[in-house]
Amino acid sequence: xxxxxELKIDQWYKCLVYLGGIIFVLSLFSPVQxxxxxxxxxxxxxxxxxxxGVGEWKCQKGRxxxxxxxxxxxxxxxxxxxxxxxxxLGAVLDILGIILLFLSVISxxxx
Numbered sequence: 001x002x003x004x005x006e007l008k009i010d011q012w013y014k015c016l017v018y019l020g021g022i023i024f025v026l027s028l029f030s031p032v033q034x035x036x037x038x039x040x041x042x043x044x045x046x047x048x049x050x051x052x053g054v055g056e057w058k059c060q061k062g063r064x065x066x067x068x069x070x071x072x073x074x075x076x077x078x079x080x081x082x083x084x085x086x087x088x089l090g091a092v093l094d095i096l097g098i099i100l101l102f103l104s105v106i107s108x109x110x111x
Contacts, residue, residue: 011060011082016053020046041107048100055093059086 009015023046032039060082069076086094 011057013053013056013060016049017057018053020048020050020053022046024050036108038107041104044100044104044107048097048102048104051093051097051100053097055090055095055097056084058090058093059084061085 009018024043027039027042027046030039032042061084063081063083065079065081067073067077067079
């Protein structure tokens with residue numbers, strides 16, 4: 001059960017990862033050919049969503065802090081929260097996702 005604990009969709013970037021992954025797999029197996037939208041543009045768009053989601057997921061770092069006891073704040077305790085602290089890999093994944101989204105939009109409007 002510990003392996004699938006992080007698969008909960010409780011943040012917006014996890015939604016992008018799952019949505020992008022599902023749409024990408026579907027675009028591989030179901031050909032789309034309309035006047036403007038093709039399977040390639042859908043694949044680029046879904047990969048862009050996926051990479052942005054993974055990049056943002058990578059940029060979220062878990063933090064732990066101790067809360068002091070106080071008259072107004074209650075008893076002491078441990079606070080767990082997530083903070084955005086982006087590293088190089090997360091930034092590269094975000095940029096790659098934005099480029100893929102841009103290319104998919106361009107391919108719809110130019111072709």
